[in-house]
Amino acid sequence: MSSVLTIRGGVPLSGRVTVRGAKNLVPKAMVAALLGSEPSVLRNVPEIKDVEVVTSLLQLHGVSVEKDPVTGDLTLDPSNATKASHTEIDAHAGDSRIPILLCGPLIHAIGAAFIPDLGGCRIGDRPIDFHLRVLREFGAVVEKTSNGIHISAPEGLKGARITLDYPSVGATEQVLLSATRAEGITELRGAAMEPEIVDLIAVLQKMGAIIGIQTDRTIRIEGVAELRGYDHSALPDRNEAASWASAALVTQGDIFVAGAAQHDMMTFLNTYRKVGGGMDIMDDGIRFYHPGGKLNPLVLETDVHPGFMTDWQQPLVVALTQADGVSIVHETVYENRFGFTQALSRMGAGIQLHRECLGSVPCRFGQRNFLHSAVISGPTRLTGTDIDVPDLRGGFSHLIAALAATGVSRVTGTEVIQRGYERFTDKLAGLGADFDLTGV
Numbered sequence: 001m002s003s004v005l006t007i008r009g010g011v012p013l014s015g016r017v018t019v020r021g022a023k024n025l026v027p028k029a030m031v032a033a034l035l036g037s038e039p040s041v042l043r044n045v046p047e048i049k050d051v052e053v054v055t056s057l058l059q060l061h062g063v064s065v066e067k068d069p070v071t072g073d074l075t076l077d078p079s080n081a082t083k084a085s086h087t088e089i090d091a092h093a094g095d096s097r098i099p100i101l102l103c104g105p106l107i108h109a110i111g112a113a114f115i116p117d118l119g120g121c122r123i124g125d126r127p128i129d130f131h132l133r134v135l136r137e138f139g140a141v142v143e144k145t146s147n148g149i150h151i152s153a154p155e156g157l158k159g160a161r162i163t164l165d166y167p168s169v170g171a172t173e174q175v176l177l178s179a180t181r182a183e184g185i186t187e188l189r190g191a192a193m194e195p196e197i198v199d200l201i202a203v204l205q206k207m208g209a210i211i212g213i214q215t216d217r218t219i220r221i222e223g224v225a226e227l228r229g230y231d232h233s234a235l236p237d238r239n240e241a242a243s244w245a246s247a248a249l250v251t252q253g254d255i256f257v258a259g260a261a262q263h264d265m266m267t268f269l270n271t272y273r274k275v276g277g278g279m280d281i282m283d284d285g286i287r288f289y290h291p292g293g294k295l296n297p298l299v300l301e302t303d304v305h306p307g308f309m310t311d312w313q314q315p316l317v318v319a320l321t322q323a324d325g326v327s328i329v330h331e332t333v334y335e336n337r338f339g340f341t342q343a344l345s346r347m348g349a350g351i352q353l354h355r356e357c358l359g360s361v362p363c364r365f366g367q368r369n370f371l372h373s374a375v376i377s378g379p380t381r382l383t384g385t386d387i388d389v390p391d392l393r394g395g396f397s398h399l400i401a402a403l404a405a406t407g408v409s410r411v412t413g414t415e416v417i418q419r420g421y422e423r424f425t426d427k428l429a430g431l432g433a434d435f436d437l438t439g440v
């Protein structure tokens with residue numbers, strides 16, 4: 001039976017939440033442990049679905065994953081890595097996007113990999129062509145099967161000169177995880193430079209890798225024959241932190257986000273300040289609050305780091321429905337990330353979607369059939385409604401809209417939100433939200 005969250009809106013969220021390790025780093029650091037010849041320890045691990053999925057996939061491949069019952073720290077021992085049954089791996093089809101990153105490490109550890117069909121948020125087509133091209137450039141043989149892909153490297157992986165057509169986060173990580181133990185030197189041009197990627201590089205460097213970042217989106221990796229284990233505390237989840245920041249604005253609340261790190265969120269913090277949000281930046285976290293009065297409309301484009309992160313876009317759009325005037329948001333990372341606005345419109349928001357690029361960043365989606373620009377007119381009163389959660393950030397956005405709305409909302413499909421928000425119902429309860437969760 002799937003659960004139903006019944007939310008009675010109108011209560012400002014107020015109090016303290018803690019964010020732990022980033023969803024966009026932790027599962028990848030777990031995959032990196034496969035490259036070592038001894039155990040690794042990963043700290044600051046959140047209890048989220050993607051961690052469960054990767055734990056299971058690693059265990060199916062003979063990696064022992066032990067969780068400290070008090071701290072939740074993981075010890076990952078790859079010394080008995082082995083092939084896994086395709087049927088058991090296939091049980092994870094559609095769960096997450098991380099399995100594609102197992103390719104390089106599994107080839108290094110056991111010579112071959114079977115990767116099930118990927119999951120992750122349905123916010124665009126999300127092809128894996130860059131990943132497969134990268135792997136082939138390292139010398140891997142890629143065969144598509146009816147339920148996934150099979151990858152091997154009869155001659156081993158060899159360093160390569162690679163240029164990405166777009167600074168893809170996943171493809172950059174694919175290169176890092178494949179190249180560190182490949183024979184020879186790899187030069188990656190057009191790399192993504194998100195903080196989670198830099199943290200993955202830090203993990204690999206602790207293991208013995210030699211990886212240099214240049215100023216022009218180029219990464220150079222000198223392959224090494226063997227890597228050690230690592231001991232690493234994951235960087236905090238800047239996307240969860242930004243979500244709670246938007247929740248404070250939308251509900252006219254006041255939330256201290258313990259663990260939020262200023263350095264990784266500077267672009268978000270500038271935007272938050274321009275909208276009129278209040279913030280106190282401390283060493284151990286950031287207080288986000290609605291200072292009273294009117295919020296300002298904005299013109300905003302999502303982009304790769306250090307631009308405005310696409311995962312911050314959806315919760316912030318809800319805040320813009322409460323700003324005094326017309327805002328424009330141009331989504332340049334995913335072609336289809338505004339589907340969640342349909343529910344907001346049903347709640348009373350004034351949002352129009354356009355195919356044109358309403359912004360100055362050259363975008364891959366212009367003159368095509370993608371509704372990737374939004375014009376938001378505010379402020380609008382939101383009214384409770386029935387919502388089925390479409391994706392991770394869209395789902396969180398619906399929750400905060402429902403929490404601010406007049407009346408009652410019934411939200412289904414909230415399991416999706418657990419992919420990226422640790423114990424979010426406990427956190428909401430701690431912030432004073434008025435809701436019931438049934439059918440768990």
Ligand SMILES: CC(=O)N[C@H]1[C@@H](OP(=O)(O)OP(=O)(O)OC[C@H]2O[C@@H](n3ccc(=O)[nH]c3=O)[C@H](O)[C@@H]2O)O[C@H](CO)[C@@H](O)[C@@H]1O
Pocket residue numbers: 023024025097098124125126127128129130131132166167168169170171192194310311333334335
């Ligand atoms: C688990 C994880 O870390 N997820 C993050 C990661 O996703 P993910 O790594 O999947 O995102 P990418 O950076 O790869 O995707 C960016 C763009 O490149 C395109 N693309 C990507 C790969 C490919 O082979 N071909 C291709 O065309 C995608 O369709 C998308 O339009 O980075 C995104 C962009 O910061 C974030 O929104 C996600 O939260």
Ligand SMILES: C=C(OP(=O)(O)O)C(=O)O
Pocket residue numbers: 097119120121123239311392393420
């Ligand atoms: C798009 C996201 O995640 P994923 O890549 O895991 O689907 C997200 O975290 O907003």
